[in-house]
Amino acid sequence: MRMKNEKIGTLNPGAAKLLRKQKGKCGICGDYFFPTDRTEVDHIKPIKLGGKTMESNRQLVHHHCHINKTKEDLKEINKAMREKGETT
Numbered sequence: 001m002r003m004k005n006e007k008i009g010t011l012n013p014g015a016a017k018l019l020r021k022q023k024g025k026c027g028i029c030g031d032y033f034f035p036t037d038r039t040e041v042d043h044i045k046p047i048k049l050g051g052k053t054m055e056s057n058r059q060l061v062h063h064h065c066h067i068n069k070t071k072e073d074l075k076e077i078n079k080a081m082r083e084k085g086e087t088t
């Protein structure tokens with residue numbers, strides 16, 4: 001099987017490390033990544049909700065999983081902003 005030019009094979013070192021740590025599975029849906037999947041590094045706890053940029057708060061996820069999570073994260077962020085009385 002040729003791996004050339006496939007997304008999983010061209011991950012940056014940080015993402016590749018997460019992939020190994022997660023044993024090849026998406027941090028959100030738990031399915032294995034396929035070599036052709038688009039992947040993204042997600043902040044488990046969003047930075048805007050006080051999450052850290054450190055590795056323990058990062059996970060490798062599918063692009064489509066990340067979109068769904070981001071929607072949910074934004075709801076939480078907006079809620080937190082409202083509770084603080086900020087308007088954004």
Ligand SMILES: [Zn+2]
Pocket residue numbers: 026027028029030031061062065
């Ligand atoms: Zn996924």
